[in-house]
Amino acid sequence: NSKEEVHIDPYMNNLDLDILIVGAGFSGIYLLYNLRKKGYKVKIFEGSNGLGGTWQINRYPGARVDSDQPVYQLSIPQIWKEWTWKEKFPGSEELRQYFDFCDKILDIKKDVAFNTKVIAANFKKTEGKWMIKTNDGRITKAKYFLPCIGFAAKRYIPDFPGIETFKGEIYHSSEWPKFEVDVSEKRCAVIGTGASGVQIVQEWGKRAKSLVVFQRTPNLCLPMSQRNLTAEEQNIQKHEYQNYFLRREAHFGGFVFGFLPRDTFEDTAEEREKVFEALWNCGNMAFWIGGYQDIFFKLDANYEAYKFWAKKTRSKIEDPQKRDILAPLEPPHPFGTKLPSLEQDYYQMFNKTNVDVVSLKENPIIEIKSNGILTSDGKFHEIDILALATGFDFAGALLKIDLTDINDIPLSEHWSNGTKTFQGISISSFPNMFYTYGPQAPTAFSNGPTLIEIQADWIIKVIDYCEEKNVKYIVAKEEAQEKWSSEIHETAKMSLFPLADSWYMGANIPGKKREMLNFLGGVPKYAEILKMNLKNDLEGYELV
Numbered sequence: 001n002s003k004e005e006v007h008i009d010p011y012m013n014n015l016d017l018d019i020l021i022v023g024a025g026f027s028g029i030y031l032l033y034n035l036r037k038k039g040y041k042v043k044i045f046e047g048s049n050g051l052g053g054t055w056q057i058n059r060y061p062g063a064r065v066d067s068d069q070p071v072y073q074l075s076i077p078q079i080w081k082e083w084t085w086k087e088k089f090p091g092s093e094e095l096r097q098y099f100d101f102c103d104k105i106l107d108i109k110k111d112v113a114f115n116t117k118v119i120a121a122n123f124k125k126t127e128g129k130w131m132i133k134t135n136d137g138r139i140t141k142a143k144y145f146l147p148c149i150g151f152a153a154k155r156y157i158p159d160f161p162g163i164e165t166f167k168g169e170i171y172h173s174s175e176w177p178k179f180e181v182d183v184s185e186k187r188c189a190v191i192g193t194g195a196s197g198v199q200i201v202q203e204w205g206k207r208a209k210s211l212v213v214f215q216r217t218p219n220l221c222l223p224m225s226q227r228n229l230t231a232e233e234q235n236i237q238k239h240e241y242q243n244y245f246l247r248r249e250a251h252f253g254g255f256v257f258g259f260l261p262r263d264t265f266e267d268t269a270e271e272r273e274k275v276f277e278a279l280w281n282c283g284n285m286a287f288w289i290g291g292y293q294d295i296f297f298k299l300d301a302n303y304e305a306y307k308f309w310a311k312k313t314r315s316k317i318e319d320p321q322k323r324d325i326l327a328p329l330e331p332p333h334p335f336g337t338k339l340p341s342l343e344q345d346y347y348q349m350f351n352k353t354n355v356d357v358v359s360l361k362e363n364p365i366i367e368i369k370s371n372g373i374l375t376s377d378g379k380f381h382e383i384d385i386l387a388l389a390t391g392f393d394f395a396g397a398l399l400k401i402d403l404t405d406i407n408d409i410p411l412s413e414h415w416s417n418g419t420k421t422f423q424g425i426s427i428s429s430f431p432n433m434f435y436t437y438g439p440q441a442p443t444a445f446s447n448g449p450t451l452i453e454i455q456a457d458w459i460i461k462v463i464d465y466c467e468e469k470n471v472k473y474i475v476a477k478e479e480a481q482e483k484w485s486s487e488i489h490e491t492a493k494m495s496l497f498p499l500a501d502s503w504y505m506g507a508n509i510p511g512k513k514r515e516m517l518n519f520l521g522g523v524p525k526y527a528e529i530l531k532m533n534l535k536n537d538l539e540g541y542e543l544v
């Protein structure tokens with residue numbers, strides 16, 4: 001590597017880099033900062049015009065994170081020592097301010113080419129370099145190619161008949177305009193009740209003239225204990241932060257709490273009630289990934305959590321019909337096998353006369369017309385503004401880039417019969433390429449920055465190792481990849497996750513192979529696997 005610091009205008013033509021990162025979210029920023037410090041020539045190409053990755057593009061009303069501070073931030077001391085969060089669960093605006101603050105402290109933007117989308121990348125064996133093509137027609141060379149595009153880079157819009165004829169305003173949650181969408185005199189609708197849908201409903205329910213929520217599957221939301229944080233309490237806490245950042249790596253979901261070391265029925269019914277009540281009152285994700293350790297493995301145990309959830313939630317909804325749609329007595333899927341969002345007043349919204357819910361299970365959408373939505377019961381819902389909170393194609397994110405391997409074979413061909421990776425960070429036949437926060441890692445179950453830093457630290461060590469040893473390229477072995485991918489599926493079979501049609505299983509995208517797309521062993525086990533891999537001289541990789 002080039003050990004002296006070299007700054008090149010990232011917009012310059014014919015860049016020849018050590019490392020090219022795609023995406024300027026948590027991963028990209030953390031990697032850029034740490035790799036640059038080591039003297040590598042490294043740049044970020046970012047498709048949008050700002051920092052923050054998912055928080056730059058997800059600007060729908062009410063967007064905020066479901067992780068409670070101080071865990072949802074980078075562990076870089078220069079940043080957290082100076083930055084003060086306003087809210088326990090920050091909104092997207094505050095998060096964007098945080099990313100700009102990262103730039104102020106770390107001088108990130110000078111090495112980022114904004115509005116620059118990577119459209120294709122191909123590894124040239126002879127040169128041992130990636131040729132990376134961007135939307136402006138430029139070709140950039142880099143020895144290492146690090147797509148840090150997250151899990152939500154490819155939005156999903158269902159193919160509703162007639163959707164193209166709709167004449168009102170229509171926005172996907174991840175493609176929201178920067179101006180405020182005024183709904184005060186408008187008839188609005190939201191399709192989809194995942195994390196994005198729930199948050200839009202909480203905002204629009206308060207402001208829209210009317211709001212109809214089209215729900216296919218109820219979101220089993222948990223209470224969010226949102227509150228303002230004072231600068232004083234954060235300052236008192238800050239001497240504990242280093243410890244916090246270590247602790248978050250030691251728990252299943254990358255938070256500072258983990259599963260209880262016992263099964264559901266080891267406790268009596270009364271003890272269970274107390275445990276559930278305490279978890280509920282945490283007001284965060286603890287009820288999901290901080291309770292009994294068998295919740296995702298035994299149906300009867302899982303049902304206990306569901307019953308508690310339904311009892312609590314049903315009491316919030318006044319109308320019996322809406323109650324049965326939003327919080328049915330019987331579980332639509334085992335509790336937590338789809339993400340349970342955190343809610344502030346989601347259920348209360350449905351107690352308002354201007355907010356209604358339609359169950360698409362009973363009344364699917366037949367057609368979208370120029371001025372509304374027709375459902376199978378013959379009812380026509382007139383609307384002016386439609387929000388599509390219909391999610392993302394998780395496994396499709398990397399496929400958005402026309403990636404071709406060492407033999408010019410496209411990734412789409414490699415994955416035509418399912419997603420295959422080695423340790424959720426590399427793909428065999430794609431040398432010198434490492435990705436973060438993607439398929440076959442603990443992605444869906446981890447607080448973002450926790451997993452991202454574990455993966456990024458590993459990538460940095462691997463690059464250092466390869467450079468020290470003059471390695472031309474490093475590539476995952478096919479058999480190691482096969483083993484990893486089949487272990488992911490075998491573990492999933494022992495769990496309840498395959499019972500839900502979730503994005504965890506790729507089941508949200510019609511035609512996609514239904515398969516577990518996440519590592520279920522939790523963050524600490526995953527971190528240990530990466531650590532052991534390095535300790536064993538990059539076992540599972542071929543070094544050329």
Ligand code: N01
Nearest residue numbers: 064065066158192193194195196197216217339389390391
């Ligand atoms: O997307 P989703 P999201 N007809 O896939 C429905 C993170 N996130 O953008 O459940 C009708 O969860 C679909 O219905 P069903 C978080 O990790 C975090 O909300 O498939 N409906 C579902 O209700 C999250 O998990 C935060 O039956 C259709 C919805 O659309 C991930 O991003 C905020 C449909 C999609 O929900 C994705 O969340 C936002 C169809 N044809 C996002 N197709 C926070 O931290 C899909 N749906 C707070």
